[in-house]
Amino acid sequence: MSYDLAVWDGDRPPDDHQAGSTYDELYERYLASNDVVMPPVPSITAYVEALVAQYPDDVDRRVVWASTPVLDEASGPLVYLAMSYSKAQEVSEYASALAREHGLICFDPQAERLRP
Template structure:
């Protein structure tokens, strides 16, 4: 079981509904399709590097449900799959870090933007 967050590079949506639509579009375009592999954009790479510097994505860490984290990145988006036991702590940090990097953080379970 995991707790998921989506982080992307782009303008911050005006509300949760607009964020949900953007999330759906980006997820379908960059993460659902196995046809085309799109390398993550530099801002996403920098974000993931900063995130795993704090929460390493090795198999024994117990933080990530699907390591390596960069493997869940494509184009302007990364999909974070956190182990449920660590989700509260890690999601708070991931959300704050996204903001520091000028990225959008969206909670697909709650269908809302993270501050």
């Protein structure tokens, strides 16, 4: 079981409903199809690098990350973060704050809401 966040580069949606629509569109375009794999944009790469500097995704990644190396979950302007539920509160708070520092949007797909 994992707790997931989506982080993307773009304009901040005005509300949770629009953020959900934007997330759905980005997910379908960049992650749902295995036909086209795009390298992450520089802002997403820098964000992921800063994130895994704090919460490494190498040997002990199963302790924090529920999926493959985090950068493998990035495509174009979007990264999908799947973290272990036991670390979700700590890691998601850090990931959300870091997204804000990097000028990125952080969205909780489970709650269908923007993270502050």
